[in-house]
Amino acid sequence: MLKGKHITLYVTGGIAVYKSLNIVRELIKNQAEVQVVMTKAAQEFVTPLTFATLSQRPVLTDNFVAQSAQDDFIPHIKLARWTDLAVVVPATANIIGKLANGIADDLTSTTLMATSAPKLIFPTMNTTMWNNPAVQTNINTLNLMDIRIVDPDSGFLAEGEMGKGRLPELNTIMVEIFKMFTKPLLAGTNVIVTAGGTKEAIDPVRFIGNNSSGKMGIAMANVAADMGAHVTLITTVHDSLSSPNLNEIKISTALEMQKELENHFESSNVLIMAAAVSDFRPAHKADQKIKKNDDKELYTIELKKNPDILKEIAKKKSGQFVVGFAAETENLIPYAKKKLHEKNVDMILANDVSKAGSGFNVDTNEITLIRHDKDPETWPLMSKSDIAAKFWEYYEQNIK
Ligand code: PMT
Numbered sequence: 565m566l567k568g569k570h571i572t573l574y575v576t577g578g579i580a581v582y583k584s585l586n587i588v589r590e591l592i593k594n595q596a597e598v599q600v601v602m603t604k605a606a607q608e609f610v611t612p613l614t615f616a617t618l619s620q621r622p623v624l625t626d627n628f629v630a631q632s633a634q635d636d637f638i639p640h641i642k643l644a645r646w647t648d649l650a651v652v653v654p655a656t657a658n659i660i661g662k663l664a665n666g667i668a669d670d671l672t673s674t675t676l677m678a679t680s681a682p683k684l685i686f687p688t689m690n691t692t693m694w695n696n697p698a699v700q701t702n703i704n705t706l707n708l709m710d711i712r713i714v715d716p717d718s719g720f721l722a723e724g725e726m727g728k729g730r731l732p733e734l735n736t737i738m739v740e741i742f743k744m745f746t747k748p749l750l751a752g753t754n755v756i757v758t759a760g761g762t763k764e765a766i767d768p769v770r771f772i773g774n775n776s777s778g779k780m781g782i783a784m785a786n787v788a789a790d791m792g793a794h795v796t797l798i799t800t801v802h803d804s805l806s807s808p809n810l811n812e813i814k815i816s817t818a819l820e821m822q823k824e825l826e827n828h829f830e831s832s833n834v835l836i837m838a839a840a841v842s843d844f845r846p847a848h849k850a851d852q853k854i855k856k857n858d859d860k861e862l863y864t865i866e867l868k869k870n871p872d873i874l875k876e877i878a879k880k881k882s883g884q885f886v887v888g889f890a891a892e893t894e895n896l897i898p899y900a901k902k903k904l905h906e907k908n909v910d911m912i913l914a915n916d917v918s919k920a921g922s923g924f925n926v927d928t929n930e931i932t933l934i935r936h937d938k939d940p941e942t943w944p945l946m947s948k949s950d951i952a953a954k955f956w957e958y959y960e961q962n963i964k
Contacts, residue, residue: 566594572647577605579722579729580654580688588618644679655689664702683711691727693933754832755793757785758839760800762818767850775924781838787952798824818870834885875907887911893918
């Protein structure tokens with residue numbers, strides 16, 4: 565897939581520079597043409613000669629002298645046009661800040677700004693730096709600019725501490741590079757995902773809620789966005805956005821969720837209802853915090869039935885593929901089949917939430933996929949991200 569592709573590898577100054585050597589080797593092994601550009605700081609860690617030897621072409625550095633094998637090479641414009649994919653690895657807080665703020669003061673930043681090629685960035689730095697609000701603001705800006713940022717890994721850092729900031733493993737980096745050349749399978753698909761447990765207010769400080777962490781729904785949303793879908797995530801919990809394709813709408817109650825769903829459903833192709841919606845809400849929300857009374861033992865909250873959001877929205881289907889979840893503690897398949905019919909949805913992803921490692925507030929789940937006129941299909945226990953990847957692969961192959 566990389567054969568003949570022009571990849572420009574920008575190496576900026578961090579301790580992980582030496583790891584970029586292996587990336588060059590892998591790219592060359594995959595028959596890509598690799599042009600390395602090094603900042604001044606990067607050259608303090610590894611010499612350009614090492615990169616030139618591995619990439620089989622002279623390295624461009626920040627002194628603006630034409631160093632290419634081609635005589636007429638004008639570095640920043642020609643290189644910008646030559647490039648099919650620009651990879652910045654490792655990417656320092658400095659280059660991230662320059663790109664986010666339009667500063668072009670060396671060959672690396674100038675060329676990155678002059679190229680219209682897709683950009684893939686692997687930040688590595690000290691954990692405190694990574695968490696610095698200025699760095700995070702710059703990362704968000706780059707996300708909005710459609711630049712793909714791969715979050716650093718957590719682990720042992722060069723300064724002898726554990727934390728987030730490490731360069732991901734070579735294999736992960738290569739998968740990300742391959743992905744940049746793969747046609748997004750869900751491009752043009754509008755997806756709505758609901759996630760998290762609704763919160764139904766009793767008074768200004770208390771609510772009826774549940775244990776849903778939003779992990780299952782957020783995984784569904786992130787993977788779909790990574791596969792090119794445009795995703796609207798209607799959620800009670802906030803997550804840092806993994807993709808510019810993801811639009812997060814934060815809500816609290818079932819009624820707010822229903823309203824947002826109604827606003828977006830008509831223009832969607834797929835709905836994934838992973839949220840744990842409260843079936844009831846307090847009939848009246850107290851204006852002030854309810855005081856306890858020393859003489860009173862028993863308190864009553866009158867509850868009102870919430871709408872069955874999924875059942876109601878499914879009545880408005882006009883070609884959308886509607887997926888519900890079923891959270892059960894017994895009779896998983898019969899109960900889930902009942903929901904499939906009663907709510908008139910196209911698929912139910914049933915999970916037995918009483919099983920260890922399944923359901924609420926854990927990173928894994930065991931799903932049984934239930935469709936009309938098809939045998940149930942049970943997938944083994946796996947991470948919620950893997951379930952999401954398997955689900956969207958299934959959708960792409962069997963339904964889309
Ligand atoms: O968020 P996590 O911690 O990762 O946990 C994931 C999960 C267990 C919450 C998720 O996998 C899951 O099962 N979500 C659905 C939970 C639920 O409300 O199940 P249910 O069987 O009660 O409802 C069936 C379907 O109807 C669900 O799609 C639900 O979103 C929907 N529903 C339910 C009640 C209601 N009033 N309106 C609805 O739309």
